[in-house]
Every structure is written in C-alpha cells, then in structure tokens.
Amino acid sequence: MADVTPLTTQCCIAGGGPAGLMLGFLLARAGVDVIVLEKHKDFLRDFRGDTIHPSTLTILQDLGLLEEFLKLPHDEISELSGDVYGTVVTLADFRHVPAPRPFLVLVPQWDFLDFIADHARRLPRFHLLMETKAERVVEENGRIVGVEVSQGERRFRIACDLLVAADGRHTTIRESAGLQVNDIGAPIDVLWFRVPRDAERHPSRTGGILRPGAMLVMLDRSSYWQCAFVIPKGSMDKLQAEGLQRFRERIAAVAPFLTPELQALASWDDIKLLGVQITDLPHWSRPGLLCIGDAAHAMSPVGGVGINLAIQDAVAAANLLADPLREGRLTTHDLERVQKRRRWAARVTQRAQVAVQDEVLSPVLARQDAPQAPPLAVRMLQRFPRLRRLPARLVGIGVRPERVETGPAHG
Ligand SMILES: Cc1cc2nc3c(=O)[nH]c(=O)nc-3n(C[C@H](O)[C@H](O)[C@H](O)COP(=O)(O)OP(=O)(O)OC[C@H]3O[C@@H](n4cnc5c(N)ncnc54)[C@H](O)[C@@H]3O)c2cc1C
Numbered sequence: 001m002a003d004v005t006p007l008t009t010q011c012c013i014a015g016g017g018p019a020g021l022m023l024g025f026l027l028a029r030a031g032v033d034v035i036v037l038e039k040h041k042d043f044l045r046d047f048r049g050d051t052i053h054p055s056t057l058t059i060l061q062d063l064g065l066l067e068e069f070l071k072l073p074h075d076e077i078s079e080l081s082g083d084v085y086g087t088v089v090t091l092a093d094f095r096h097v098p099a100p101r102p103f104l105v106l107v108p109q110w111d112f113l114d115f116i117a118d119h120a121r122r123l124p125r126f127h128l129l130m131e132t133k134a135e136r137v138v139e140e141n142g143r144i145v146g147v148e149v150s151q152g153e154r155r156f157r158i159a160c161d162l163l164v165a166a167d168g169r170h171t172t173i174r175e176s177a178g179l180q181v182n183d184i185g186a187p188i189d190v191l192w193f194r195v196p197r198d199a200e201r202h203p204s205r206t207g208g209i210l211r212p213g214a215m216l217v218m219l220d221r222s223s224y225w226q227c228a229f230v231i232p233k234g235s236m237d238k239l240q241a242e243g244l245q246r247f248r249e250r251i252a253a254v255a256p257f258l259t260p261e262l263q264a265l266a267s268w269d270d271i272k273l274l275g276v277q278i279t280d281l282p283h284w285s286r287p288g289l290l291c292i293g294d295a296a297h298a299m300s301p302v303g304g305v306g307i308n309l310a311i312q313d314a315v316a317a318a319n320l321l322a323d324p325l326r327e328g329r330l331t332t333h334d335l336e337r338v339q340k341r342r343r344w345a346a347r348v349t350q351r352a353q354v355a356v357q358d359e360v361l362s363p364v365l366a367r368q369d370a371p372q373a374p375p376l377a378v379r380m381l382q383r384f385p386r387l388r389r390l391p392a393r394l395v396g397i398g399v400r401p402e403r404v405e406t407g408p409a410h411g
Helices: 018-029 054-063 109-121 236-242 244-254 260-264 306-326 332-366 376-383 385-396
Strands: 005-014 034-038 076-078 080-083 087-093 104-106 126-129 133-140 143-151 155-164 188-196 206-213 214-220 223-232 272-275 289-291
Touching: 005 018, 005 143, 018 034, 018 109, 018 126, 018 206, 018 306, 034 155, 054 306, 080 385, 087 376, 109 126, 133 155, 155 306, 188 236, 188 260, 188 332, 206 223, 206 244, 214 244, 214 332, 223 244, 223 332, 236 244, 244 260, 289 332, 306 332, 376 385
Parallel strands: 005 034, 005 155, 034 126, 080 206, 155 289
Antiparallel strands: 076 104, 080 087, 133 143, 143 155, 188 223, 188 272, 206 214, 214 223
16 A cells, blocks of 8 residues: 655545535635545535525625525525425425525535535635545544545545544544544434426425325425435335335325336335434544534434534634634634534534424324324414414524634635
C-alpha cells in the first residue's frame, strides 16, 4: 500500500452530505482552510431525504444563493395533504411560515449537494477530496490531531486543528473516537421504491395515504413516483417470504390506481429497505473532534427534517467556530457550545417524531379496519384551517432556527 505525504489543514470534515458540505462551504467562505472527504465518487444517493425546507431556504438567502438554487428543476409544496382512510385532508399549510419562500422544495439530494459543492469549489480555501474515505481518528495524548484516510490503495494522514465527523448515521469516525451513542429505537422501517407515473391517470399529489394496517407516502417526480411504504420494524423478512406479488397487492390495496405500474417492481432489488433509527449522542465532542448531523443524531424520516437539521448544525458550528479556527485559538469549550446550541433542537424534534411514530404510525399499522371518522387532530385541522400553520411551522422552520452569522465571504 503506497503512502503519500501527510496533508495539513485547519478543519478536516469527514463526509460530504448536507452537514459536511454546508459546514465546509461556510468555513471556507469565512477564511478557514477546509478539506472535505467524501467516500463516494459522486453525490448520487437514491432514496434519501429530498426535501429542502423553508429554514434551509432562509440559509440560502443569507448566502445570496436562493434565486440561483430555485432555478434548479424542483417542485414547490405549499400544503401537505393526506388521504386518511378515504378522506382527503390538509395537514399543514406552509404559506404563512416566516421564510423568504413559504414552501417546501422537493429536489433530488444530489442536485442540492452538487449545487453547494459547485459554489464551495470557487473558494480558494475549500478542498473536496472525492473517493476518499476517513478511516479513523489520529490521536495524540488524548487529543484528536488528524485523520487517517484511504483513496483506493493509498493511505495517508491529514493533520488538522479540528476533525468534524459529518459521516452520517453509520459514522466510522465517531466510533473510532470512542463516542457512545444512545439508541432511542423506532417501531418502523421504510421500504423505498419507484413506480412509473402515468400523468393522465394519476392524481398529481405528494402526500401520504393511510389505510388500516398500511401507510404509503408518494412523492411526485413527474415521470415516476418515489414511494415510501412504512412497515413494522423487522418485518421485511416476512414480506419477502410472502413473495413479490403479495407485496404488489399490499401496495395496490392502498393505491389501486398504481396497480398496472406496480409490475415495474421486477425483483426485491427494486425495493430498498431503510432501517429507521433515532439516536442521541450525549457527548458531541472530544478535544479536536466534533460530531454533527446524523453522526450526532440520526433522525426518523417523519417530517422529512433530517437534511434541514444537519444544515442547521452546520450553520451553528460555522457561526461558533469560524473565528477561533481561522485565528488558531479553538478550544474544547468552543466545541461544547455547538452541542449546547444544537442538541436541544435535535432532541425536541426527535421527541415529536417518536410521538408521531408511537401515536399515529404504530396504531395505523396495527389496525384491522378503518375508524368511523379520521382522528380528532385531523378533524380539528380540517375544521380550523389556521391550525394547519402549526405543523407547517414545526416541520418547515423547526425549533431554534439558525441564521448565517459568519459575515461576508473572505477573499
Ligand atoms: C428513509 C429515509 C428518508 C429520509 N427522508 C428525508 C427527507 O425527506 N427529508 C430530509 O430532510 N431528511 C430525510 N432523511 C434524513 C436525511 O437523509 C439525513 O438526516 C441527512 O442526510 C443527514 O445528513 P448528514 O450530512 O448528517 O449525513 P449523510 O446525509 O448521511 O451524509 C454523510 C456523508 O458522508 C459520507 N461518508 C460516510 N462515511 C464516510 C467516511 N468514512 N469517509 C468519507 N465519507 C463518508 C457518505 O457517503 C455521505 O455522503 C431521511 C432519512 C432516511 C433514512
């Protein structure tokens, strides 16, 4: 295995997801030398979070990038609706959220990441190493002083003042630093798959369909539906044992208009299991190391808030760390301030997700027959439309929203 000369930087970020790329961009923009490591050769991620919320649109506006971002092909969602046991209801109304644009943007995650990476690459202090895997932390006298990385057969070290673990929920860096996570657990898993969309026959509606024992979320992607089928945790083996035709029938029972298109599911390879996890990290940092995004708090897909929380972490970290990093005076206390600011927001959001999982999703999956009427909360939202602003605010803006405070771009 060939070795190359070690590199040195002020901040090395493991992971080029929403958290890592946004933090790299913000720090480089604030004059900090940054290397971002991404183990894949591109940002193509199928079946991951694709929703950009008003809170993130606010960040893009702070950066002067909002108008350009909105030129990317995307869909705008002003209302979230659902079909609850046969009654179509509106659950959230984003038109009143305090943001430069009051809607959710549906855009493939890779387009969003490419967009941020393109802008970051224009900054002289930003360096993105693709197909480069962060293997483990390098530690000296109890302090993380760098990271060991691999590029194919090559292995080398990057020395840094700060290593950031933004390598997602299956983080290797957090593990190698010995930081222990609490698994809060989740009663559901999600199966993702695509089904062709017949524009003439299919209603154009992004939303969920609830039926006794089943929940299907459908994202309208013009030529196809991106579908998420919620199942009880650990039940994938049972579904597979029943066979693919039975699975198609289960989906068709929820969305009969999809029946012909479901033949496009030719094998189980077309269906991707995503095991839902909710985790909480009691200590986000060690001297020289900080965890953010899913590496610090894996989120349930409920509300589709994961990308946006990861970005909020990145903005808070940049606001608090850019000056000390640039001036070479970073302390452990600075890192702890990031956790202090963001862990509360993540925990509050996770608690809301757990409540939805336990009070809504699990009972729906356990039901044998439809109730006489939609649940009380849903009926209230129909009777008092102003109430729909509350879920919109929780999902679209969240708790403790961040603004970019790192000032204008450094030359
Ligand atoms: C089923 C499902 C549906 C979801 N739907 C939504 C949604 O609709 N909206 C939403 O906002 N969120 C959603 N989420 C959550 C969202 O995808 C995550 O919360 C978000 O992507 C977290 O961002 P991150 O940057 O922390 O981590 P990730 O997005 O996981 O990014 C980590 C990056 O690090 C790279 N990496 C990993 N290990 C290494 C390594 N050792 N070295 C170098 N690179 C490495 C990975 O390739 C990846 O690019 C969903 C999640 C799931 C599981």
